[in-house]
Amino acid sequence: MTTNGKMTTLNPVGFAPMVTRKPLAPRLDTLEGKTVYLVDCRFDDSDIFLKQMQAWFAERLPGVRTVFKPISSVYLNDDPTTWNEIKARGHAAILGVGH
Amino acid sequence: MTVEATYGVPTVAMHTDKFDTVVRQVAAHNGMPGLRQVFVPQPIMGKTAAQLRAYVDGVDPITKRPVMQEVLDGLTRPFDAAELGPLEFDRSTPRLLPPDTEENLHRLFLDSEWTDKLPIVLPTEERVATMLAATHRRPDEVVGRMRPTHFREYWEYTVEKVAVNAVMAGARPEYFPVILALASTGVSARGSSSSSVAAMAVVNGPVRQEIGMNAGTGALGPYSHANATIGRAYGLLSQNLQGGSTVGLTYMGSMGNNYAYNSLTCAENEERSPWEPFHVQHGFRPTDSAVSVFSGCRSTAFSLGLRETYWREHVANMLRGMDPHGPPTLLLDPITARQFIDRGGFTKKDALIDWLYETARMPAGEYWDYQLVQNYIYPRATFGEEPWASKLKAKPEEMVPIFRREDIHIVVVGGETNGYWRIMGCNYQATASVDEWR
Numbered sequence: 001m002t003t004n005g006k007m008t009t010l011n012p013v014g015f016a017p018m019v020t021r022k023p024l025a026p027r028l029d030t031l032e033g034k035t036v037y038l039v040d041c042r043f044d045d046s047d048i049f050l051k052q053m054q055a056w057f058a059e060r061l062p063g064v065r066t067v068f069k070p071i072s073s074v075y076l077n078d079d080p081t082t083w084n085e086i087k088a089r090g091h092a093a094i095l096g097v098g099h
Numbered sequence: 100m101t102v103e104a105t106y107g108v109p110t111v112a113m114h115t116d117k118f119d120t121v122v123r124q125v126a127a128h129n130g131m132p133g134l135r136q137v138f139v140p141q142p143i144m145g146k147t148a149a150q151l152r153a154y155v156d157g158v159d160p161i162t163k164r165p166v167m168q169e170v171l172d173g174l175t176r177p178f179d180a181a182e183l184g185p186l187e188f189d190r191s192t193p194r195l196l197p198p199d200t201e202e203n204l205h206r207l208f209l210d211s212e213w214t215d216k217l218p219i220v221l222p223t224e225e226r227v228a229t230m231l232a233a234t235h236r237r238p239d240e241v242v243g244r245m246r247p248t249h250f251r252e253y254w255e256y257t258v259e260k261v262a263v264n265a266v267m268a269g270a271r272p273e274y275f276p277v278i279l280a281l282a283s284t285g286v287s288a289r290g291s292s293s294s295s296v297a298a299m300a301v302v303n304g305p306v307r308q309e310i311g312m313n314a315g316t317g318a319l320g321p322y323s324h325a326n327a328t329i330g331r332a333y334g335l336l337s338q339n340l341q342g343g344s345t346v347g348l349t350y351m352g353s354m355g356n357n358y359a360y361n362s363l364t365c366a367e368n369e370e371r372s373p374w375e376p377f378h379v380q381h382g383f384r385p386t387d388s389a390v391s392v393f394s395g396c397r398s399t400a401f402s403l404g405l406r407e408t409y410w411r412e413h414v415a416n417m418l419r420g421m422d423p424h425g426p427p428t429l430l431l432d433p434i435t436a437r438q439f440i441d442r443g444g445f446t447k448k449d450a451l452i453d454w455l456y457e458t459a460r461m462p463a464g465e466y467w468d469y470q471l472v473q474n475y476i477y478p479r480a481t482f483g484e485e486p487w488a489s490k491l492k493a494k495p496e497e498m499v500p501i502f503r504r505e506d507i508h509i510v511v512v513g514g515e516t517n518g519y520w521r522i523m524g525c526n527y528q529a530t531a532s533v534d535e536w537r
Contacts, residue, residue, distance in 0.1 A: 005200060007199065007201055008195055008223065010195060011194055011263070012222060012267060013260075014340035015255045015256065016254055019127070019128055021131075022100070023104055024103055024133055024134065025110065030175065044470070049146075049155070053167075070478075071478070072478075073479050073484070074474075074475050086102065093102050093111075094111045094174075098113065099114070
């Protein structure tokens with residue numbers, strides 16, 4: 001307790017890591033003629049949703065090739081096999097659905 | 100975020116609108132504030148293909164623009180400087196808070212989301228110093244790292260930070276080694292899961308009696324100062340040392356969980372248990388003091404005793420009532436523990452666990468259709484992980500084990516006022532030495 005009736009207390013919050021900017025990939029000029037991966041994170045019914053999005057591309061933008069791709073295991077695990085496939089064979093990715 | 104930053108592939112992440120604030124903050128804290136994210140209504144789960152097509156054809160509930168326009172823009176519109184964010188930023192905060200009146204400080208702690216909404220003890224320098232005197236560890240020694248969910252970054256904490264939260268919870272200094280041991284596990288008692296998880300903490304060894312923990316009547320209720328405040332400290336240190344547990348941001352439990360008030364903290368009733376103590380099962384000596392933590396506490400089943408004719412069926416029914424993604428930890432009053440020996444001859448915990456594993460079965464078709472099995476186990480099965488990969492080969496009508504044997508546990512607790520017992524659906528995580536933190 002200080003003399004003026006005020007108290008000094010300690011901050012209860014932990015130590016946050018420094019945030020460092022990560023690179024964002026350059027955007028595409030157009031999706032026409034490109035391959036877009038629709039990546040199913042296998043959570044709830046995201047596969048059904050992404051297949052509906054795939055149908056939308058087929059109807060509305062037939063010049064865009066889409067690949068429906070479920071991740072290899074559960075979304076909690078990294079999946080370098082899938083990410084390398086997308087990098088090698090695709091131009092862009094749509095991942096979902098996070099809840 | 101990995102696909103975008105590490106593999107250099109332009110990406111759009113789809114989310115449901117309830118997670119707008121969370122995912123934007125997660126992206127920013129991972130150094131990618133401009134990550135392109137598009138939203139559809141909640142829920143996805145259980146909707147038909149036609150309903151989900153309507154989501155695709157509809158508008159983003161956050162931006163009010165067509166979902167597919169947002170998706171196409173996200174992949175083709177160049178980033179501006181604001182979206183890239185600063186090169187780096189520091190979120191550290193000072194060790195001491197500005198001096199203020201007692202009333203104002205209580206308001207500050209409440210408004211800053213540093214409490215569990217119940218009154219706290221203000222962590223003055225004197226009180227924290229008294230707490231710190233209960234361990235031989237240095238105040239600046241790092242105890243561990245914690246985070247509220249898989250996608251969040253780890254925050255770090257020291258002995259002094261744990262002491263601050265222990266004071267806030269009303270814990271006495273003699274409890275501090277148990278609280279430090281809990282913090283050392285890095286297992287959060289404030290998980291952010293939408294399933295509304297809580298933790299459970301079970302203390303074994305001489306420290307139980309040294310600090311007056313309750314393993315008997317009312318052990319899991321508000322009837323012991325040590326049980327109550329150690330458990331409360333575990334919750335407060337989790338939320339404050341991991342970077343928060345704020346609704347809509349770092350806590351997304353849809354219903355919430357009353358168990359979270361003190362994380363089901365109790366002592367095992369070793370003196371009345373017919374079996375070896377829980378910590379001894381996990382590599383400690385009976386004379387060691389240790390605390391074991393369980394996460395994901397949600398579902399609870401209960402019953403009274405074991406009847407002579409149908410006890411096997413009754414136990415099987417209780418096990419079938421648990422969600423397959425929340426394996427059973429049996430909390431047995433000593434009366435029921437001895438009944439398991441009388442009825443089934445389970446003189447060892449392992450024998451009872453073997454029987455529970457064999458008894459907990461359901462048709463494979465039903466098992467694989469559980470939503471949480473679909474979300475968390477089916478992907479691992481198709482990836483080839485055992486035992487699930489083999490289980491996936493079963494015909495739909497074939498009876499398969501619901502749980503892995505290693506996920507089934509038994510704790511003896513209670514005061515023998517009757518033979519009530521419970522099954523807690525939860526995941527055993529770790530057992531930490533208390534003695535190392537004295």
